[in-house]
Amino acid sequence: xxxxxxxxxxxxxxxxxxxxxxxxxxxxxxxxxxxxxxxxxxxxxxxxxxxxxxxxxxxxxxxxxxxxxxxxxxxxxxxxxxxxxxxxxxxxxxxxxxxxxxxxxxx
Numbered sequence: 001x002x003x004x005x006x007x008x009x010x011x012x013x014x015x016x017x018x019x020x021x022x023x024x025x026x027x028x029x030x031x032x033x034x035x036x037x038x039x040x041x042x043x044x045x046x047x048x049x050x051x052x053x054x055x056x057x058x059x060x061x062x063x064x065x066x067x068x069x070x071x072x073x074x075x076x077x078x079x080x081x082x083x084x085x086x087x088x089x090x091x092x093x094x095x096x097x098x099x100x101x102x103x104x105x106x107x
Contacts, residue, residue: 024061024064025057026054026056026057026058026060026061026064027053027054027056027057027060028054028057029053029054029057031048031049031050031053031057031058031061031062032047032048032049032050033046033047033048033049033061033062033064033065034046034047034065035047035065035066035069038102040104041073042073042074042104042105042106042107043102043103043104044066044069044102044103044104044105045100045101045102046062046065046066046069046100046101046102046103047062047098047099047100047101048061048062048065048098048099048101049096049097049098049099050097050098051094051097051098051099052097055089055092055099058099059085059086059092059099060085062085062099062101063079063084063085063101066079066101066103067079069105070105073105074105074106074107076105076106078105078106079103079104079105079106080103080104080105080106081101081102081103082102082103082104083100083101083102083103084101084103085101
């Protein structure tokens with residue numbers, strides 16, 4: 001019986017794994033985030049949704065996801081933003097309730 005409980009605990013822990021920003025609330029909301037490498041490995045594109053919950057929260061969720069990526073891949077939280085979370089609202093790329101940012105982890 002103990003083995004069954006142990007197996008269920010492990011399965012539950014694995015089911016809880018997800019994107020970093022999905023585990024942390026930003027501006028009182030949780031966001032679906034994703035990150036992908038662009039041409040060069042250190043360049044990336046990060047997304048956060050839903051923006052309709054809070055633009056400020058989506059910005060911070062995307063920044064958080066990008067920071068986790070750079071720390072894990074390059075050991076630094078420094079990011080050189082091409083289109084970043086601190087840009088003016090009207091210049092942000094928002095499509096289908098998803099914020100898209102681009103940057104690079106300094107090598």
